[in-house]
Amino acid sequence: MHKLILWDIDHTLIETGGVGSEVFKDAFEQVTGHQIDRLADVTGRTEQVIFQETLDLYDIQDPGDYFPKFVEAQAAGYRARADEMRRRGRALPGARKALKTFAERPDIVQTVLTGNPKPSAIAKLGIFDLTRYLNLAIGAYGTDDSQRPNLVAIAQNRAATHVGHVYSVESTYLIGDTVGDVEAAREGGAQIISVATGRADIPTLRSVGSQIAIPTLERVAQIIPHS
Numbered sequence: 001m002h003k004l005i006l007w008d009i010d011h012t013l014i015e016t017g018g019v020g021s022e023v024f025k026d027a028f029e030q031v032t033g034h035q036i037d038r039l040a041d042v043t044g045r046t047e048q049v050i051f052q053e054t055l056d057l058y059d060i061q062d063p064g065d066y067f068p069k070f071v072e073a074q075a076a077g078y079r080a081r082a083d084e085m086r087r088r089g090r091a092l093p094g095a096r097k098a099l100k101t102f103a104e105r106p107d108i109v110q111t112v113l114t115g116n117p118k119p120s121a122i123a124k125l126g127i128f129d130l131t132r133y134l135n136l137a138i139g140a141y142g143t144d145d146s147q148r149p150n151l152v153a154i155a156q157n158r159a160a161t162h163v164g165h166v167y168s169v170e171s172t173y174l175i176g177d178t179v180g181d182v183e184a185a186r187e188g189g190a191q192i193i194s195v196a197t198g199r200a201d202i203p204t205l206r207s208v209g210s211q212i213a214i215p216t217l218e219r220v221a222q223i224i225p226h227s
Contacts, residue, residue: 001227002165005102006113006155006190007134008176009121011198012217013095014128017088019081024050027073031066034058043199044180046115046142046151047071071143075119082127091128092197094217099133107227109163111139113151113174113184118143138162148180152188173224175217182210193223 007013010020021039029035032055040053051067078085102108111134114121118141125131138158140151152174156167172190174181177198185192186209194210195217196202205213212223 001107001171002163002167003108003224003227004156004159004165004167004172005108005110005224006140006152006172006174007099007110008174008178008181009112009114009116009124011177012092012175012181012195013099013130014091014124015089016085016124017090019078019085019088020124023074023077023081027070027077028054030073031069032060034060044115044148044176044178044183046146046148047074047117047120048142048146050115071117071119074117075123078120078123078127082123085124085127089128091130092217094220096130096133098217098220099130101221102224103133105226108224109135109138109159109165111135111137111155111159113140113148113155113176115142115148117141135159135162148184149187152184152190156189175220179204179208182208193220195220 024039025036036058040050040057042050051070055062102110112121121141122136138155140155144154145151156172160166169189173193174185174190175193177195179200182192182194182205192210194205194213196205196215202213
């Protein structure tokens with residue numbers, strides 16, 4: 001059976017060391033003209049939702065083009081602060097090894113399922129030299145749909161078109177760190193492998209339906225069986 005692995009990015013593969021929230025605020029100010037000191041809850045949600053709720057926090061009216069402009073400004077911010085993010089952030093333990101191991105398996109194709117807009121996702125992964133292991137053309141991003149569960153089918157369909165295999169719930173694995181990732185897998189049609197490298201601990205991840213919950217990515221490659 002050919003398998004599709006969908007990786008969450010933030011707090012699963014990488015940490016930005018606080019650069020991410022700073023880039024968000026800077027891009028938000030560039031686009032809206034409003035300086036902000038807080039933003040909506042970001043955990044396990046798409047950037048479209050975070051951006052809209054942050055507008056709502058400050059009672060800012062969107063003329064209709066704010067989010068596309070924000071997407072470009074945010075990605076530019078990450079590229080401009082690449083060296084700083086490498087200093088303050090990191091690829092999480094086991095991430096590179098797991099990506100490399102899966103990339104060497106002929107029965108697996110791997111990409112991302114992320115709330116990040118595609119340009120920012122590519123920029124962030126590139127800063128830590130992780131893009132080489134992923135087929136980012138078939139990924140599902142926060143610019144594709146505002147609701148995370150819908151991203152599963154988007155990635156499955158893109159993978160089927162590009163790779164030539166049909167991926168079902170049995171052959172699709174979502175690897176992520178949040179309750180939102182568990183819900184996305186359950187509602188969207190994938191198996192979930194939870195990693196407790198974000199805010200949610202193992203008991204929390206299991207309580208919302210993740211049968212596989214591990215502390216780090218160090219041994220994740222052993223979980224997905226060979227065909």
